[in-house]
Amino acid sequence: MSFDLFLLGWTDLRAAELPADTVPARVARVDRGAAEVIAADGQHHVKYGARVRRSSVGDPVALPCVGDWVALRWLPEGRYELDEVLPRTTAFVRGGVSRDSVGGLSGDGQGQVLAANVDVVFVAEPSMHSTDFADLGRIERLVALAWESGGTPVVLVTKADLFESGLEELLADVRAAAPGVDVHAVSSLRGEGVTLAAGYLHGSRTAVVLGPSGAGKSTLVNALAGLGVMETQQVRAADGRGRHTTVHRELIPLAGGGLIIDTPGIRRIGLYDIGEGVDLVFADIEELARRCRFADCGHVSEPGCAVLASLENGELPERRLQSWRKLQREAAWMASRTDARLRKEQQNKWKIIHKEMRRSPRNRP
Incomplete structure (x- = not known):
């Protein structure tokens, strides 16, 4: 069976990102170290290549996912290999x-x-x-x-x-x-x-x-x-x-x-790299916050707090305010954890570079 990739979401912009000597495919399902993909010439079960395995070490976000567009490379043994995940639009x-x-x-x-x-x-x-x-x-x-x-x-x-x-x-x-x-x-x-x-x-x-x-x-x-x-x-x-x-x-x-x-049922889903998402969901609270007397109002007990005033007069439900506070705390916590992980990765990167420099013959006496 053949497929029209443009009906699967393929575009000329994606074509410009496709590495040489590869063919495009869209991931329909993932398994450990392999994926079911849809290419123009049909569906294939492909294993991850070395490039994909290296890029995903320590970073699960880089792993192929359902909906991804990927580049397949034909191997001499007569099969495709998932060579690279193309840039995601969302x-x-x-x-x-x-x-x-x-x-x-x-x-x-x-x-x-x-x-x-x-x-x-x-x-x-x-x-x-x-x-x-x-x-x-x-x-x-x-x-x-x-x-x-x-x-x-x-x-x-x-x-x-x-x-x-x-x-x-x-x-x-x-x-x-x-x-x-x-x-x-x-x-x-x-x-x-x-x-x-x-x-x-x-x-x-x-x-x-x-x-x-x-x-x-x-x-x-x-x-x-x-x-x-x-x-x-x-x-x-x-x-x-x-x-x-x-x-x-x-x-x-x-x-x-x-x-x-x-997708399978979700019992709990944590925030990740949240920016404007929480602000958009709680646009009503963000609008109230702009009316507070103090720009750095914490909406706890400060005088002139428009958020607390709306809570007291019944316009803002207590449940919604608590939910907003919870997601704000979680987003801040995740941001701190992400920053710490990035710092650790950067430190490890420079340790490897310095180690290789010490091994280099040019740096030996």
Whole structure:
């Protein structure tokens, strides 16, 4: 089977970045040290070449990811090798943040690319949740990362057919948590909202679906593809939680145009290299902060604080302020960890250079 690479997102600009004597391909799935790719002459299972292995040492972000465009080199033994990852236009990266045994943040400041060269990020949040109707904090976090990736976030409140009443109120709460972002109710089983989601995908546009287990991501992918391409399972009745069905990320070309990446359920996703993403999600708080009496207001107990005033009069929900503070702390912590890692890498680089200089015959007596 042959493929038109331009329908997969290939462009003349990418062609200019392709190394000599290589052919382009797009990564559809990754495995340890290898990937399934789609090239013009068909699909191939390719192993990583030495250049890719070297560039990814100590930096997981450099590893090939689903959605990447890569250069394949033909080997004398009659097979392709993944020679190089081409520059990404967008990348959805999560940080390695977790909670340690004493409740603090821990991690190494490194990131993991969940999807690359994505135009649209579908944030899937189920309308029926075991403890609440929707996890607004998770939506805020994923939307912040979506903005930071360079893609356009779209929130899909899934399984709307299971929501008995108050759907419009729920959608209003979600819109308040993601200002400036399109929010749609979707029932993949009934086909409601699927056409709206498909409207974001045309030509060679690529979307990734992110959300917790049981959010109906694979069911949505199947509805968009018009085929049962992804296995699905029901949410556990005992606790309302979803079971992991998708265990890998996979790029799927859609018959009607566009491509979509299905992903496993996300339990926790840390921030990574956050700049304007948090500011865009919390544009309402950022606007209030500009009205504070003091430019360096910490919004804790300072006089003339517009943020606290809005909190006291009920215009700003306490939950949203706490969520903003949490993401600000995490972003600052990740930035400090990343800076420390970069300093360490630079130190190691100069140690190697100095060691080689001492070994050089020109420096010997």
